Amino acid sequence: MTLNPDSPLHEVLANRAARAVVQNYLPGIVNSPMLPQLKDLPVGQVLGMNATLSSNENELAKLWQLLGALPREDHRQMPQTRHAAPANDYEPESVARGSAALSHAVDVGCWDILEVTMDGPALGNPFTDVELTAVFVHADADGRAEQPVGGFYDGGGTYKVRFMPDRQGEWTFTTRSNARSLDGLKGAFRCSAPTPVNHGPVRVADRFHFAHADGTRYSPIGTTAYAWTHQPQSVQERTLEALAGSPFNKIRMCVFPKSYLFNTNEPDLFAFERSGDDWDFTRFNPEFFRQLELRIGQLAELGIEADLILFHAYDRWGFSDMGAAADDLFVSYLVRRLSAYRNVWWSVANEYDLLRAKSVEDWERIAGVVTANDPSGHLLSIHNCFGFYDYNRPWITHASVQRIDVYRTAENTDAWREAWGKPVVIDECAYEGDIDQGWGNITGEEMVRRFWEGAVRGGYVGHGETYLNEAEELWWSKGGSLVGDSPARIGFLAEILRQAPGGVLDPLPGDWDAPRGGVPGVQELIYFGFNRPSYRTIFLPPGKACTVDVIDTWNMTVERLDGQRSGIFRVELPARQYMAIRLDMVDGPIS
Template identity: 60%
Template sequence: MGYSKDSPVKDILGDPQARRLVEQALPGVLNSPMATQLTGFPVGALVAHSPAIQDDEQALSALWEGLAALDGSPALRAHRPFPQPAQHYEDASVPLGSATVSHTGSGRAREPYEVQLDGPTHGNPFVDVEVSATFTCGEREVVVGGFYDGRGRYLVRLLPETAGAWSFRTSSTARSLDGIVGTFTVEGAAEGQHGPVHVDGFHFRHDDGTRHTPLGTTAYAWIHQGADVREATLRTLERAPFTKLRMCVFPKSYLYNSNEPELYPYPRGEDGQWDFTRFEPAFFAHLEESIRQLGQRGIEADVILFHAYDRWGFSDMGAAADDHYVRYLVRRLAALPNVWWSMANEYDLLWAKTEDDWERMAALVVKEDPVGHLLSIHNCGPFYDYTRKWITHSSVQRIDVYRTAENVDEWRRQWGKPVVVDECAYEGDLDQGWGNISGQEMVRRFWEGAVRGGYVGHGETYYRDDEQIWWAKGGQLTGESPERIAFLRRILEQAPDGVLDPLPSDWDVPWAGVAQQQYLLYFGFGRPRFRSLVLPPGNAYYVDVIDTWNMTVQRLPETVQGACRVPLPGREFIALRLTRA
């Protein structure tokens, strides 16, 4: 069998004839960072992202025909289906509900409450045993799926949203875990515990009504680093303005991501291969603790379920293993209040998965998450259909080297949902176009997105000899944009209701705010000495000249009204705020 579009890049790199064919069609492509880092990628992904050949159908056809004529391409790995939970896992001699149960007599609203069952260990409880619990408070009833935590421990976790007297009853395919009952009391939420974030129109609020402003950053593989780096990451976040962190469950293999993690999600079998029917509880406990540590600092964990930057095989486990993982992950994490779900980082690079796969797994997330945490999916090239019912908000990567945040208001109209530009490029100095914009440009993109009614995300990619780069591993921030993003956060908090919505604008300057009450204009690259305005009649307005880079707010001595001319400093990155007197 010859090579095809689905053949891994590593097979092409290892075959001189195949490599020669690809290099003849696309000179130098196999020496690119994408090829050398993404050796598990299908070669078709490399070709699809090489525009030089896309318009030459004859050359493309000749390339695939030439590769198909060669010998040595390994057959695509067959994925085995999983067994269903065993209906007779324990025989009739085992008394119903005989497992030991442990739980506290009280908990707090908006904090995880856990029921532990100590039960059987024979066979493979990760797939053999299904366990759940029905929690009841008055007329409120919540069914929550449980999971096996190893060493005979089965856990069911609830995130109670209200105080009151609660009870539970378990259900299981294992007789000893079935029919166990208990009661507990939930007290009011602790001060500062706002609960999960949900969509509020084009914006976001916590359960208690507190406004959430998702000014995010990215440290994809921070949980896969040593303890010293993880601790440095948390210390940095304590001083930073960010309220959300994008992070991967699976380890990442890409530029500046070459180290092996200390823990993996799966154990290895005797043959050295991953056993996708079992999980490594120590890894997931570490993941949970990392998310809790973010929550203690007021940071939402935007948990990325899948990504393509993989040398271990986690991006192509097969549908049964994918579903098994999604179900287990959601059941473990859904009770944590500061979780967001991201089905994928750059879903379109995961060539082993189809749109049907994403739809199936997203439905599984919705089914297994009784809290209804925010849920989205992130693109590399083409957007996913963000109008899909299960998607709560868009999670967008740049569509152009320069222009992305400028589209936020249009995307709001197109999708009817909040727009989060999770990747607008990164402040740094790497040789890749996504990783070398200036701090000024990063701040400009944040303001452009904000004044158009959306939210832009941050990342930092300054080169270091030790390859300790924030966007990849966390650690320390050294760029110029974070303190200016903190300044923007303060400006947003001062807006009516803590948000900006786009208003009818001039052709050269976007306007945002609340009509009649407050207007915010952002000039970006423009540097006018003054601006002529026509304001609604009958109102006088205070005028604040905001220098978004130097982080100053200068109130002019006199109010303005009607047709007026406002003096400006003639510098870039100036905003103008008009507040009704």
């Protein structure tokens, strides 16, 4: 029996060829977050939801003809066989060990990239046939273990190893490889002091927060532009210009291109070479990765962390379901290329629960591939759509959360901190914009309110924009230009955070109608959100005094009230929404 308009959508999507046909016609519907609700409906009914397609009888007839020619078989699962281990006889014994030409810098700054380049063999498929590792040792090891770093093939007979030294002084390294010419090469270099702007990779600090490796406080003020590196070069350049003038110091971005609403263009570069009409998942396209590396390096120059999403469901090319062997090969290759970049974070998946071909066991395995190939130990998480991943898993450094309630999201931050014992980053709280989807049409005021709610509860909320325009160039997906009202106000919040003791806020016991955050006995922030009181009565413990700032989070003003306050006192407010009060405790006698 052939596929037809009455076939259930899930049956059509389970057939790889049929899924490609449907995705070509309506990528927005088949990749919709509503897919779980649509999957049991007849495919004809689902496609009929699109007025343009349903009114075009010729296109519909063509679609049904294409589907009807396909057998009713499940081709969704790719082969799960593992690649054979690289053979020890890749090069003949006539090739001298360690004979490949080698080059590298002799001095590199701490937390910068040492790139070791080797000219080696190009026999067979070097991406899978050659294994290369360099073992780095500091001159004053002090019992520290050797640091093995995986290398990669960069095409054209060139192999590379990238290492991010985290300690000043003299280093040496030795290569190991099944390719004789690449085995036993040696080198030495000096790691000098970092530049003033290089504070090293971001780590978890104080359990619920972040800091760079040198101890400099880092508070993620994030945004999302999923597919910005898959756009024309002019759009990518405008994205960098917009970021340079923004408050954002983190950006969520996909490694693979995206196929979804307002994002149907075909990128210029792909991660893999083609074999006929299909991708060859065993052969990478180095030019694709060089372009990605260029943009990551430019983000580093702007002081912006690149939160890289390895897998996602919004895919019409087959990258979301390559099979375990191809997944692991891709992840190990990507991580080996990028782990020496200090501004990289790993997100194993965006909305992992929409990738239905993968199980929790698959995600655990993929996370293991990341950690095994990342000697720098970058931050690592996974992002949900409907249900949370188990953020208590030991490999997860922080929770990367999407709202699971239309209204209440940032208000859960303190509870999530308590449940997981890790930093909470609400990477998707909805987007400021005006599209027809509820996740993409909140106001700038509501976006800023969610940022403040998350901040006073000890977490970090992320931004995005989905304002419709004729070019369908929405920041949340393609980047380009920031046009919303929230970025400037988010920058104001970032400055308030920098002024907090230690640069962080933790949740404090609050009033029933207003959360509080800060440092006990040092500073408290009271946030009123969409409430608009005309005054607030404050109670301080006996013997305590404070200065009082009235903060208008939307108009970005701070008004310091005269004198110090103690005991029970009243703070006059303008009866406007989005106000806050900051109490800074003072030492010495009460004035």
